[in-house]
Amino acid sequence: EAGVAQSPRYKIIEKRQSVAFWCNPISGHATLYWYQQILGQGPKLLIQFQNNGVVDDSQLPKDRFSAERLKGVDSTLKIQPAKLEDSAVYLCASSLLLGSVNTEAFFGQGTRLTVV
Amino acid sequence: TQLLEQSPQFLSIQEGENLTVYCNSSSVFSSLQWYRQEPGEGPVLLVTVVTGGEVKKLKRLTFQFGDARKDSSLHITAAQPGDTGLYLCAGEGVTTDSWGKLQFGAGTQVVVTP
Numbered sequence: 195e196a197g198v199a200q201s202p203r204y205k206i207i208e209k210r211q212s213v214a215f216w217c218n219p220i221s222g223h224a225t226l227y228w229y230q231q232i233l234g235q236g237p238k239l240l241i242q243f244q245n246n247g248v249v250d251d252s253q254l255p256k257d258r259f260s261a262e263r264l265k266g267v268d269s270t271l272k273i274q275p276a277k278l279e280d281s282a283v284y285l286c287a288s289s290l291l292l293g294s295v296n297t298e299a300f301f302g303q304g305t306r307l308t309v310v
Numbered sequence: 311t312q313l314l315e316q317s318p319q320f321l322s323i324q325e326g327e328n329l330t331v332y333c334n335s336s337s338v339f340s341s342l343q344w345y346r347q348e349p350g351e352g353p354v355l356l357v358t359v360v361t362g363g364e365v366k367k368l369k370r371l372t373f374q375f376g377d378a379r380k381d382s383s384l385h386i387t388a389a390q391p392g393d394t395g396l397y398l399c400a401g402e403g404v405t406t407d408s409w410g411k412l413q414f415g416a417g418t419q420v421v422v423t424p
Contacts, residue, residue: 250411
């Protein structure tokens with residue numbers, strides 16, 4: 195079974211530029227998450243989708259971050275414009291179904307973003 | 311938001327020694343998960359515990375869920391260099407609107423030297 199795919203693996207941009215990350219979840223997984231992991235910290239949930247609908251985006255900085263999940267499969271996360279404090283690893287994860295307890299999330303390798 | 315506190319933040323031990331890491335909260339969880347994350351990789355699920363007092367074993371790793379479902383521990387026996395990594399706990403709330411929403415602790419960085 196293929197895992198969660200993310201691209202690119204690494205990205206270096208200057209502040210105020212824009213950047214986009216892509217995620218392809220495990221086939222058949224209805225729930226997709228984007229997490230931000232700053233060095234030395236645990237993952238922080240940015241946004242959660244169930245199929246192509248947003249379930250939770252309460253911690254997404256909406257003035258600069260946006261995400262979409264067209265057709266309920268692939269997802270993109272965009273930052274525009276980027277700030278220095280956005281430097282982090284952006285992790286995508288998927289799970290089988292929201293609404294059932296004992297969620298098991300499967301993570302991609304992440305995209306390491308450096309803003310200079 | 312349910313806060314998960316992990317301790318210690320960093321642990322360095324010699325191969326063959328035992329170690330325990332802790333995950334504590336003031337909130338009750340319907341389930342709690344442990345992940346291990348290696349450099350440059352995403353977290354990988356190790357175990358899920360759901361019943362208060364539950365103990366699960368995975369080879370040399372023993373996971374325990376507190377009776378009140380507010381805390382958990384991970385014990386590694388005879389640690390090996392391959393156990394090196396960031397150990398993360400993640401909790402899922404008890405209300406139905408919190409199912410599927412994992413809150414992560416900051417992690418414990420474990421280094422096992424030969």
